[in-house]
Amino acid sequence: MKQDSAFSCHNDPSSRSGACGGRRKRREKMLDASDIRLLMLHFLAQNTAHGYELIKSVEELSKGEYSPSPGIIYPNLTLLEEMDAIRVIDAQASRKAYSLNDAGRDLLVKNREHVANLIDRLSSLAILVNNRSIPDVEQAIHNMKLALNGRLSQERISDHTLQVIIAALNEAAEKIAKS
Numbered sequence: 001m002k003q004d005s006a007f008s009c010h011n012d013p014s015s016r017s018g019a020c021g022g023r024r025k026r027r028e029k030m031l032d033a034s035d036i037r038l039l040m041l042h043f044l045a046q047n048t049a050h051g052y053e054l055i056k057s058v059e060e061l062s063k064g065e066y067s068p069s070p071g072i073i074y075p076n077l078t079l080l081e082e083m084d085a086i087r088v089i090d091a092q093a094s095r096k097a098y099s100l101n102d103a104g105r106d107l108l109v110k111n112r113e114h115v116a117n118l119i120d121r122l123s124s125l126a127i128l129v130n131n132r133s134i135p136d137v138e139q140a141i142h143n144m145k146l147a148l149n150g151r152l153s154q155e156r157i158s159d160h161t162l163q164v165i166i167a168a169l170n171e172a173a174e175k176i177a178k179s
Contacts, residue, residue, distance in 0.1 A: 030066050031118070037076050039122075041085060041108050044100040048089055051077055051096070061119065063126030080104065106146050144172075 026117060041047060043057045051073050059067040077098060078088045085104035089097045
């Protein structure tokens with residue numbers, strides 16, 4: 001996605017002050033538009049559906065932990081229709097229901113492994129949220145954030161201290177990954 005330079009912030013890792021001052025960091029997107037399109041094709045391969053039903057299918061897959069917005073579903077339905085991957089069943093109906101075309105089936109076959117990974121990723125979200133809410137895990141995450149934010153909120157942090165923090169975070173990540 002191309003960003004308009006008038007609205008973008010420069011995240012130069014060598015700059016500690018940040019170019020956006022009071023910017024708010026956006027939460028990482030769960031899925032990009034191409035992922036959503038593949039999931040929609042996956043669900044339409046099983047049954048015809050309206051846009052709302054596709055949203056609910058994704059939400060159900062993640063046990064309620066992720067729900068794509070109508071703002072990403074409906075434009076992608078239009079795009080898939082323009083690509084001849086899906087078709088509207090009854091153009092006169094008040095709510096459009098869609099079904100899969102041959103081009104959509106071909107896309108699913110070509111991206112079978114990626115679709116399987118997307119399904120696994122969404123299915124594991126509920127497990128992740130449940131495990132993160134274990135009180136001891138919650139407390140440990142809170143302690144890490146508190147220590148890190150407390151230390152990084154200081155105005156003048158030496159390069160040595162930053163390197164110690166970075167090394168500690170990388171070491172913790174490695175230990176967690178190997179556990």
